[in-house]
Amino acid sequence: MSESTAQHQDSSNSSIVPPVKKPTATLGRPPGSTNEPRNKRKKYVFGKELKQLMYGFGDVPNPANDAVGVMEDMVIEYLTDTCMQAAxxxxxxxxxxxxxxxxxxxxxxxxxxxRVDELLYMNEDIRRAKKIADIPELDNRKGGAKDAPI
Structure with a gap:
């Protein structure tokens, strides 16, 4: 087979099979995930908290915005992936x-x-404490809890 025949066959085959387009969707990820550029989503959603966490784990008191941005991208990606897996x-x-x-x-x-179990236990504990504090009998008795010194 000559080169021109091989080229002709290759070009004729490419016209039969359309080129595969890359998907433009982000594979089911919600808007604001790390697949979108930073300038298209709200900037530094967790910025203040991440700066404090980074400092608490040994970074400088005021870390660079780029470092905070990278950390935020990682946090958002992790949260998105975890939520998608749970879904x-x-x-x-x-x-x-x-x-x-x-x-x-x-x-x-x-x-x-x-940590999830601990937070769920504490949430239930707080709910029980609020329920005890809101007992209506305490408010109705003479010199009730409202007037009691703290």
Whole structure:
């Protein structure tokens, strides 16, 4: 086969099969994920908190904005991925996303899983304390809790 025949066959095959376009969507990621440029989404959503965390873990008191931006991109990517995984678990289950789905996603990371359990326990503890503080009998008795010194 000559070179011109091979080139002709290659060009004729390329006209049969259209070129594959790369998808422009971000694979189901919500707007504001790390696939979008920083200037198209709200800048430094977690900036103040990340600066404090970075300082607490040994960085300078006022870290560079670029470093905070990179950290924020990483945090947003992690949160998005974790939420997408929890949504996939909930979808397989056939229901809405709930706390158990996040526990399932974090099942292989004992530190994160124990922190979730601790926060859930503290949330329940605070809810119980608020419920006890709002008992109506305390407000109705003579010299009730409203007038009591703290």
């Amino acid at each position: 996939a678990v909930a979808d397989k289950r056939g229901g809405k996303v709930n706390v158990e789905d996040f526990k399932f996603v974090l099942r292989n990371d004992p530190k994160k899983r124990s």
